[in-house]
Amino acid sequence: MREELRAALRTVLAFSVGIVIGALARPEPSSVLPYAYLFLYLVVGAAGVYVGLSWRKLLNAGRRIAVRGLAFTASAIAGDVVAGLIIAVPLGLPLWLTVDAALGSGWYSFTGPFLSLFSAAMGVIGFVGNQLREDLTLALFPLLKEVIGEGSVVMGGATSMDTTLGVITRYAGPEVGLEGMVQGVLLTLLIPVLLPAVAHM
Amino acid sequence: MLSLEEILYMSLAAGLLVGLALSRGPGKGVRAVDLISTASILALVFSMGLVVGSELISIRGQAITIVVASVAIAVLPGLLGSLIAEALVRRHEGGA
Numbered sequence: 001m002r003e004e005l006r007a008a009l010r011t012v013l014a015f016s017v018g019i020v021i022g023a024l025a026r027p028e029p030s031s032v033l034p035y036a037y038l039f040l041y042l043v044v045g046a047a048g049v050y051v052g053l054s055w056r057k058l059l060n061a062g063r064r065i066a067v068r069g070l071a072f073t074a075s076a077i078a079g080d081v082v083a084g085l086i087i088a089v090p091l092g093l094p095l096w097l098t099v100d101a102a103l104g105s106g107w108y109s110f111t112g113p114f115l116s117l118f119s120a121a122m123g124v125i126g127f128v129g130n131q132l133r134e135d136l137t138l139a140l141f142p143l144l145k146e147v148i149g150e151g152s153v154v155m156g157g158a159t160s161m162d163t164t165l166g167v168i169t170r171y172a173g174p175e176v177g178l179e180g181m182v183q184g185v186l187l188t189l190l191i192p193v194l195l196p197a198v199a200h201m
Numbered sequence: 202m203l204s205l206e207e208i209l210y211m212s213l214a215a216g217l218l219v220g221l222a223l224s225r226g227p228g229k230g231v232r233a234v235d236l237i238s239t240a241s242i243l244a245l246v247f248s249m250g251l252v253v254g255s256e257l258i259s260i261r262g263q264a265i266t267i268v269v270a271s272v273a274i275a276v277l278p279g280l281l282g283s284l285i286a287e288a289l290v291r292r293h294e295g296g297a
Contacts, residue, residue, distance in 0.1 A: 007239075014243045018250015023257045032251045037205065039245035044209055045216035046238035052220015053231065071289045079282025087273045091266050098270070102278040109242045113249040117205075120256040121263050123249055128267075129274025136275055144283065151287025155279035192213050196206040 007163070008135065011109060015127065033117065040113055044192050047110070051185050054161060058185060061178050069182020076105055076154045076187060077194075094122065096201045101126040103194055105157025105187050106133045106164075114195055133157065137164045142171045153180040158191060160184040 058066075084099030091098075097118055104111025104126055112127025137156045141164065144152035150172055156164035161184025169177030203211075223230045253260070260267070 010239075010243060011246050014247040015250040018247040019254035019257065020250075022251035022254020024254075025251075026255050027251055029252045029255060032248050032255075036245060036248040036252065037208075039241045039248060041208055041212040042237065042241035043245055045212040045219075046234055046241060048213040048216020048218075049220035049223065049234045050216075050238075052217045052222075053224050055221060056224055068290065071293070072286050075286035075289060076278075076282040078285050079280070080278040083273075083278035083281050087270060087277060091270050091273075093266070093270060098274075101270075101274050104274075105278070109246060113245045116249045116252050120253045121260045121267055124253055124260070124267050125270045125274060127246070127249065128271040132271060132275030133279055137279070148283050149287045149290070151285070151290055152283040154282035154286045157279060157282075189213065189217075192209045196209065 008131065012131070015112075036113055036117070040110070043109055043113075047107075047188050047192075050162065051188055054181060054185055057178075058182055061182065065175060065178045066182060069179045069186070072151070072154050072179060072183040073186040073190075075151065076157055076183060077103070077190070079154060080105060080157075093125075094119065096198050097122045098125075100195050100198050101129055103191065103198060104130040105191060106130050106137065106159040107157070107188070107191055108134065110191060111195065115199075118199060134159045134163055138167055141167045145171050150176050150179075153183060156180055156184070158184055158187040161188060 061069075080102040081099055084102035085095065087093070087102065088095045088098035097115060100115060101111060101122060108127050108130035111130050112123050115126035116123025133155070137159065141152065141155065144155055153160055153168055153172065153176060156168060160168055160180035165177060165180060165184070168180045172180075219234075223234070
């Protein structure tokens with residue numbers, strides 16, 4: 001768990017240092033964005049590598065685990081879309097960008113930067129909201145598992161294939177851990193496709 | 202000229218192929234992928250911070266909305282999804 005905490009702190013620090021330097025130096029976004037795009041492609045490419053590395057484990061997982069993993073993925077997407085719509089309306093936020101922020105499913109390093117290409121405020125919401133979702137999963141999964149049941153794996157979203165896999169396996173068992181992994185892999189493949197499509201609706 | 206989406210899909214597909222190739226090997230390339238992934242995440246998050254920082258004055262007035270929306274995005278989607286998933290699982294296993 002310590003490594004996950006260190007990784008989260010590193011990204012928060014990088015984000016905070018960026019904000020401070022950005023506020024002081026006031027660079028033109030158009031001079032920063034070409035580099036941001038390049039790093040975004042690298043982050044998505046690296047996520048693809050991790051999915052490729054897990055593929056064999058998933059192929060051997062068995063039908064029941066695959067079916068439940070698929071059900072968790074569909075539930076995650078349904079929950080994200082409904083929640084995004086519920087959040088956007090009363091707060092007066094852009095509807096589809098808020099749905100995108102929710103569809104990030106905990107993948108803050110993609111969602112935040114992607115949304116900041118459209119709006120700085122939505123970028124912050126996408127980043128902080130999804131970072132918090134990952135942190136809440138790490139902290140509250142044992143409680144959620146008791147209150148809701150195994151469906152609480154959905155709280156981990158895309159992070160259930162890496163960062164939150166440990167806590168899911170520890171408190172719900174290796175089979176549910178594998179189901180979470182199926183969900184994480186599928187969401188990692190779907191999010192880079194869904195977010196741009198929804199943003200342009 | 203390729204669009205942002207097209208390059209994203211190509212990056213994902215290329216990464217997937219590299220991952221599949223690496224999964225057949227002795228696993229020596231995984232550490233390099235970890236390094237590239239960590240460095241690119243930090244660089245991406247930093248550059249995103251630069252963009253947000255440069256527009257800090259314009260979004261300062263939305264501070265409360267941003268905080269409320271961030272907390273809601275952290276809690277609501279995962280919670281709703283979990284309840285839907287649990288209902289699906291119980292229905293499926295109840296019917297089995």
